[in-house]
Amino acid sequence: MSWLPLALLALPLAGAVALLVPSRADAVARGRLLRAYGLAVSGVTFALSVVLVAAFDHGDAARVQFATDLAWIPGLDLRFHLGVDGISLPLVVLTTLLTFLCFVYLCRGRADGPGQLLRSGSGGDRPRAMVFTLLVLEVGMVGTFLALDLLLFFVFFEVVLIPMYFLIAVWGGRARRAAAIKFILYTLLGSVVLLLGLLLIWSQTGTLDMTALAEARGIGMSRPVQTIAFLAVGIGFAVKTPMWPLHTWLPDAHTEAPTVGSVLLAGVLLKMGTYGFARIAIPVLPDGAAATAPWLGAFAVAGIVYGSLACLAQRDLKRMIAYSSVGHMGFVLLGFATLTPVGINGALFGNIAHGLITALLFFVAGAIKERHGTSDMPALGGGMLTRLPRVGSLLTFACVASLGLPGLAGFWGEMLALLGAFQPAAGLSRPLYLVFMALGGLGTVLTAAYFLLMLSRVTHGRGTETVHVPILTAAATGGLPATGPTTVPAASPTTGSVAGSAAEEDTSSAGERAVTSAHGTTGRPPASTGRARMPDVMGHELAAWVPLVVLILLFGLWPKALLALTDPVVRTLVGAP
Numbered sequence: 001m002s003w004l005p006l007a008l009l010a011l012p013l014a015g016a017v018a019l020l021v022p023s024r025a026d027a028v029a030r031g032r033l034l035r036a037y038g039l040a041v042s043g044v045t046f047a048l049s050v051v052l053v054a055a056f057d058h059g060d061a062a063r064v065q066f067a068t069d070l071a072w073i074p075g076l077d078l079r080f081h082l083g084v085d086g087i088s089l090p091l092v093v094l095t096t097l098l099t100f101l102c103f104v105y106l107c108r109g110r111a112d113g114p115g116q117l118l119r120s121g122s123g124g125d126r127p128r129a130m131v132f133t134l135l136v137l138e139v140g141m142v143g144t145f146l147a148l149d150l151l152l153f154f155v156f157f158e159v160v161l162i163p164m165y166f167l168i169a170v171w172g173g174r175a176r177r178a179a180a181i182k183f184i185l186y187t188l189l190g191s192v193v194l195l196l197g198l199l200l201i202w203s204q205t206g207t208l209d210m211t212a213l214a215e216a217r218g219i220g221m222s223r224p225v226q227t228i229a230f231l232a233v234g235i236g237f238a239v240k241t242p243m244w245p246l247h248t249w250l251p252d253a254h255t256e257a258p259t260v261g262s263v264l265l266a267g268v269l270l271k272m273g274t275y276g277f278a279r280i281a282i283p284v285l286p287d288g289a290a291a292t293a294p295w296l297g298a299f300a301v302a303g304i305v306y307g308s309l310a311c312l313a314q315r316d317l318k319r320m321i322a323y324s325s326v327g328h329m330g331f332v333l334l335g336f337a338t339l340t341p342v343g344i345n346g347a348l349f350g351n352i353a354h355g356l357i358t359a360l361l362f363f364v365a366g367a368i369k370e371r372h373g374t375s376d377m378p379a380l381g382g383g384m385l386t387r388l389p390r391v392g393s394l395l396t397f398a399c400v401a402s403l404g405l406p407g408l409a410g411f412w413g414e415m416l417a418l419l420g421a422f423q424p425a426a427g428l429s430r431p432l433y434l435v436f437m438a439l440g441g442l443g444t445v446l447t448a449a450y451f452l453l454m455l456s457r458v459t460h461g462r463g464t465e466t467v468h469v470p471i472l473t474a475a476a477t478g479g480l481p482a483t484g485p486t487t488v489p490a491a492s493p494t495t496g497s498v499a500g501s502a503a504e505e506d507t508s509s510a511g512e513r514a515v516t517s518a519h520g521t522t523g524r525p526p527a528s529t530g531r532a533r534m535p536d537v538m539g540h541e542l543a544a545w546v547p548l549v550v551l552i553l554l555f556g557l558w559p560k561a562l563l564a565l566t567d568p569v570v571r572t573l574v575g576a577p
Contacts (some may be wrong), residue, residue, distance in 0.1 A: 086566050091145045098355070141156075230292055259363060262362040421434070
């Protein structure tokens with residue numbers, strides 16, 4: 001038995017349980033303690049995942065390592081079986097890294113710093129609830145990638161739904177309740193179908209051990225049974241991925257979620273669905289995968305094209321990024337649909353790349369929304385590279401990485417998925433997959449189009465649009481700004497003037513939205529006079545974003561760092577030499 005997988009689960013769980021003990025500290029002291037506490041627990045958990053990487057035998061990545069196999073429910077022969085291999089290891093590290101960076105993003109700054117959800121004040125125990133929710137969410141996410149028992153996998157797969165629901169419903173935007181309900185209904189319905197598929201596998205094979213099932217490669221299940229089971233588990237995973245047309249919960253959830261919720265939703269939760277295809281659906285049900293692969297490929301390319309076209313029609317920055325995830329995850333599903341080592345490796349690489357790039361995109365989009373009080377692109381105006389050069393540069397970098405520029409992480413997953421479609425597995429129609437490849441190529445062109453169009457509207461040009469003075473100017477001025485609009489002239493791009501009382505009345509609701517977005521409660525900030533300077537990238541933001549930039553560059557320039565881990569496992573799972 002290895003202690004590392006247990007520690008990765010026990011530490012954030014114990015950290016969450018400890019928060020149930022009442023605290024007698026005053027509000028300011030409690031806020032400072034929570035910041036240090038969240039950083040410490042998530043930081044040590046991330047450090048344990050780094051130890052896991054260092055101790056992992058990279059020369060034998062196909063073998064399950066650090067295995068823990070304990071009796072869970074002996075009467076039903078259920079095991080508490082944990083372990084990692086070359087597929088799950090990168091996802092475990094990605095999960096702990098993004099959770100830690102979320103705490104860095106939330107916790108740095110003054111105890112009463114503006115725009116921070118973990119602040120002391122009228123929220124009472126809400127900061128404590130935020131830390132608790134994030135730690136419970138981390139337990140579920142890490143456990144999903146460590147589990148090697150089908151029922152244990154399902155338990156962890158479901159654990160994440162409740163904390164994510166509360167992240168959206170409690171700390172989200174104005175339509176947060178509707179978005180949270182839509183999220184939980186879609187994912188729960190998908191989970192019911194997934195559970196039925198897992199129970200069908202259990203009834204036919206008599207085991208829930210994922211390693212044994214993968215080694216058996218469908219023995220004991222007829223082709224029709226495998227096809228039915230694949231459809232069931234595939235629908236469950238497709239909802240979480242999400243695959244078109246089961247994606248409609250995603251844009252609302254991302255638009256209304258707080259920044260850290262969007263980061264973890266896009267960076268980790270979507271990967272749980274695609275991980276299920278790689279860990280369970282394809283290796284355990286190979287005949288079912290072969291029978292349904294053309295349909296999976298068709299839905300994948302439909303999602304690629306649809307997501308790209310939807311992005312072209314969006315006005316809201318966060319909503320556009322959400323729809324871009326539909327397209328990018330379509331490339332991941334296309335790679336799986338090829339059933340080849342090249343395509344599946346591309347899908348797994350795209351999983352990690354999308355997690356890093358989209359996390360950075362949502363971090364930057366959240367910072368932009370906090371500064372302007374809106375993520376509506378026409379309201380943001382142009383000239384961000386002039387007004388906020390560092391924020392604009394990071395947004396440009398993330399967009400260029402997401403559109404698949406060679407040399408950055410986003411390139412390799414899409415390229416390998418298309419290459420796998422060029423020569424699919426034996427028994428699959430090559431002409432059909434060539435059509436898929438062509439449509440996927442069209443999707444890459446459309447992806448470049450919507451990102452470049454967005455950058456031309458937001459980061460370039462002259463900043464002459466009317467935008468709302470953000471509450472985050474308090475970081476530079478020490479007080480909350482007025483709620484009136486600010487016209488950003490080209491000659492003085494970093495300052496704004498406060499409009500008169502009539503303009504204030506016209507824009508009061510927008511000012512309230514800005515306060516709601518950053519503080520979680522609706523209220524109008526006190527009026528102030530004078531000119532306010534909008535801050536560029538702040539220290540806590542830089543600390544949270546730089547690691548993502550470095551990793552995007554690293555995996556873009558050195559893809560072997562990931563492919564050397566995944567390739568041996570993929571070849572074992574698909575039975576390739």
